[in-house]
Amino acid sequence: MRPSVGIRDVAQHAGVSNATVSNVLNRPDVVAPATRQRVLAAIEELGFVRNESARQLRAGSSRVIAYVVLDAANPFFTDVARGVEDAAREAGLALFLCNSASDGGREREYLELLHEQRVEGILITPVDAESAQIAERGTPVVLVDREATDGTRCSVAVDDVLGGELAVTHLIENGHTRIAMVGGPLSIQQVRDRRQGALRALTNAGLPADSLTFLETRSLQVAEGRGAGERLVGLPASRRPTAAFCANDLLALGLLQSMTQQGLRVPDDLAVVGYDDIEFAAAAAVPLTSVRQPREQLGRTAAQLLLTENEPDHEHRHVKFQPELVVRASTAIKRRP
Amino acid sequence: MRPSVGIRDVAQHAGVSNATVSNVLNRPDVVAPATRQRVLAAIEELGFVRNESARQLRAGSSRVIAYVVLDAANPFFTDVARGVEDAAREAGLALFLCNSASDGGREREYLELLHEQRVEGILITPVDAESAQIAERGTPVVLVDREATDGTRCSVAVDDVLGGELAVTHLIENGHTRIAMVGGPLSIQQVRDRRQGALRALTNAGLPADSLTFLETRSLQVAEGRGAGERLVGLPASRRPTAAFCANDLLALGLLQSMTQQGLRVPDDLAVVGYDDIEFAAAAAVPLTSVRQPREQLGRTAAQLLLTENEPDHEHRHVKFQPELVVRASTAIKRRP
DNA sequence: CCTCGATGTTGAAACGTTTTAAAGCCTGAG
DNA sequence: CTCAGGCTTTAAAACGTTTCAACATCGAGG
Incomplete structure (x- = not known):
């Protein structure tokens, strides 16, 4: 069921070292075209799928952000999510949606999990004021559709x-x-x-x-x-x-x-x-x-703020849109x- | 910003070995109450957050399933997702929602990412017949709201x-x-x-x-x-x-x-x-x-089928509900x- | 006093990648 | 013929956990 073919199997099959396979995966330009072909063929043949956990463990970054949404059944939030996803995609990140369904317990569980997953960042429309306080534990968090009262994080809201x-x-x-x-x-x-x-x-x-x-x-x-x-x-x-x-x-x-x-x-x-x-x-x-x-803009802006979060001179901003x-x-x- | 406190920092701080900390995290009953308290205190104090990548790399399982949805803005699918989440939650799994937005490209990207993430299983309402063919690469896949034509996977559909x-x-x-x-x-x-x-x-x-x-x-x-x-x-x-x-x-x-x-x-x-x-x-x-x-039941059943997927004697099933x-x-x- | 089992704890070996510094190989200039 | 320098490739060391076999410790039974 799970033959679990790793990078070294590929390497062996292609007659190169695992470092070369890794290079094909991450810096294809650095490896000679002939070798690259050989490696790609081996990957194809063995059905190799890179193990993201290992990658992330070593490389440190995850290429994923998450949006913890208050109610996935409310079209308002799916529209916001669309904006988030567009912006994320432009930055080469994937978006995972998590539905707290207005339940503080679920929300906490998801946040914990996302922290553990070391996602690049978390967008959240929190269930209530308390949960909005949730300590930032290494992962940048941006509040969506809610204003951050303290200056500890960015937020995007509507008046x-x-x-x-x-x-x-x-x-x-x-x-x-x-x-x-x-x-x-x-x-x-x-x-x-x-x-x-x-x-x-x-x-x-x-x-x-x-x-x-x-x-x-x-x-x-x-x-x-x-x-x-x-x-x-x-x-x-x-x-x-x-x-x-x-x-x-x-x-x-x-x-x-x-x-x-x-x-x-x-x-x-x-x-x-x-x-x-x-x-x-x-x-x-x-x-x-x-x-x-401005639903989509709300999401889009939130994602953009999140992306600036680990710039060296980052200052938390609070964007506020006008309703109509x-x-x-x-x-x-x-x-x- | 990212002091990156690991399990060994906690261990040192509590005066135990890292194995003990790991035990506190995973088999709390096996460690003496006094030590457990000490370790928990250290975790709290240092703000330790377990690195899921490392955990997963070593342990092999991920405690997450994903549902790749055809259109997150369609309430039909969010209702299905609710059913999925309920069933997942009962099994102690978290659900990540991915929105392909009817775009075959996005769908493929998400599937690739999810395979790499080694999620426990994938539910998908595929964009089209081709994408439904997507080779299973170690991760169990169940089709939702679409019947699997070949017998290579489970599916849950409505007539x-x-x-x-x-x-x-x-x-x-x-x-x-x-x-x-x-x-x-x-x-x-x-x-x-x-x-x-x-x-x-x-x-x-x-x-x-x-x-x-x-x-x-x-x-x-x-x-x-x-x-x-x-x-x-x-x-x-x-x-x-x-x-x-x-x-x-x-x-x-x-x-x-x-x-x-x-x-x-x-x-x-x-x-x-x-x-x-x-x-x-x-x-x-x-x-x-x-x-x-039966929207929620559709999702619930799909999730349940997914969970049976790595039972030893698993046979792929095709459940079909009646509309009304x-x-x-x-x-x-x-x-x- | 010795042995045994139970109970807690630990050292060290994985897990599958990325990355770094260095080694090989080649080409063309001197 | 040699050597500098560019291009490829590689060996080996991380990354932060879990797990397993082994090691203490202790009380009870002989």
């Missing part, structure tokens, strides 16, 4: 406070004064920031802070959005919000579904704003107004009946 | 021919006789199989084969679905199909969007069936009728006006 403000300001301009915010858990920095932005929008408009009903969810997934929809409809009509700002598009889609199911109409009975502007937002039952983030509101049908202004 | 048949039979039963199939490229086995199923449905119903207009797309992504929508509407009304079967839900969502944009109504002007029944299908502008596949039609609004029967 979530501004994003929340944009969303809710838009709702206020459309005449809404009772607004729900759906999102959670609050241990997630983004949720807190977006809520803070929402509150700022109220303040700016001179509305009282209790104009915002916060519906906390256990995760940022579609099912939780549906649950929030039921809770929302359960509220007494007099206090029921006329608009909802969701902490991400998955929640918004779930909310939308739940509204339809319960016979309420969007935007007439409830206006909805999502966040992320994932591709499916535009294809939703009611095309979703959403706060767009994309208006669609889910917040069309209410028609007079 | 795509049946799926296509279910979809189109449903359309025929709803009275459609001019049907479009949207999908491609034809190098993808699934697309071919689903088309074959569609044709079989026609035959069963006694309809001529040219009742099916095949609109080939360049990929299975939303944007291509939109493109197909435009082509569809461009057809002369007399020949224009009244229903479309899409090779996956992403195409169907794109098609849907394009219809709405062009002022046509689903299902009245065009009935639409998707494939995969991803979560977003139910939340679409018009909830999508779709062919559901989920009917929603996008194929509701046309009302008499």
Whole structure:
């Protein structure tokens, strides 16, 4: 099953030393064309596959970076990952994706493993603030979609406070004064920031802070959005919000579904704003107004920062992008009946 | 930056031999409690992180499997991946995700890298038939969502021919006789199989084969679905199909969007069936009728097969699941006006 | 007091590469 | 004919673990 043909088998078969085989693998130009051919033929014939562990042990570098993603099922993160991969590929690195699935334990396990693997660098969208503290143990770490509070590492983020403000300001301009915010858990920095932005929008408009009903969810997934929809409809009509700002598009889609199911109409009975502007937002039952983030650029930039990490004069940087509101049908202004 | 503290530094610091440190790491029960404490303290103090390359080089096994996915942005695959991860985790293995993004070149690179890394096993949904042939070079490989034609490896698939048949039979039963199939490229086995199923449905119903207009797309992504929508509407009304079967839900969502944009109504002007029944299908502008596949089970089973792969008496198995039609609004029967 | 088995610990040999310094070989100039 | 210098090739020493056989130590049983 595993004949385990090594570099020395190849060498013997080609009638050269193992050093020469190694040269063919790593510096093909340095070895004479004739010998090179012979060695390549031997490699082919024996089905030799270089043992990366041994290579890495001796050479010290790994040619791999990893992205520990918060939720692989969320298209937002796969778009970020695409950006990461493009940049990594340009630098000749491969990307391994790890899914923490919002589970701090998994996240820790993956980080440990990646450290042990001595990957060239780690990108991570951490589960919560604590895990963001994770000590750097020799492997460079860059935070993605989260700002590093201390100066111990680079980070790439989007201004979530501004994003929340944009969303809710838009709702206020459309005449809404009772607004729900759906999102959670609050241990997630983004949720807190977006809520803070929402509150700022109220303040700016001179509305009282209790104009915002916060519906906390256990995760940022579609099912939780549906649950929030039921809770929302359960509220007494007099206090029921006329608009909802969701902490991400998955929640918004779930909310939308739940509204339809319960016979309420969007935007007439409830206006909805999502966040992320994932591709499916535009294809939703009611095309979703959403706060767009530069997803791929986020990933691309993060990877680039990571690559500068072991330059001698490296200083940790914190890049922050601006979000942008994309208006669609889910917040069309209410028609007079 | 990289003090590179090794097992012997720890040993020295704790006043034991490196063998003992290794024992603490791998067989904690065999070393006396007092010594163990001392070693653990030293590890903590020095911030030692085991070098996985060296471990693997010596020990031979890697505790990692990988899934080379066809399109990480397609929720279908992330759901499969969830199943894979659950099963892997139960077996104490970590999962690395690699995204070939339907690019044969990338796929080959990743496979090469994974072979070199000596991962415990590889799951792959291959880009095309050729790449499915990829020689096994010591690392067990299991095909996911694709049937292995030769008996050289295990595979887990869903009956795509049946799926296509279910979809189109449903359309025929709803009275459609001019049907479009949207999908491609034809190098993808699934697309071919689903088309074959569609044709079989026609035959069963006694309809001529040219009742099916095949609109080939360049990929299975939303944007291509939109493109197909435009082509569809461009057809002369007399020949224009009244229903479309899409090779996956992403195409169907794109098609849907394009219809709405062009002022046509689903299902009245065009009935639409998707494939995969991803979560977003139910939340679409018009909830999508779709062919559901047991996504997580697919992944879970694949991982389990992979784990049996180096049992002594292993025989390659081909598991095949049955798809199931989920009917929603996008194929509701046309009302008499 | 000796032996034996159990329990902990260790020295040293792998594992399969890369890398470095040096050795061979050749060609053409002196 | 010799030798400098360029081009190829090589022997051997790492890299940081795990593992195995062997070595202490100790208490109990004879």
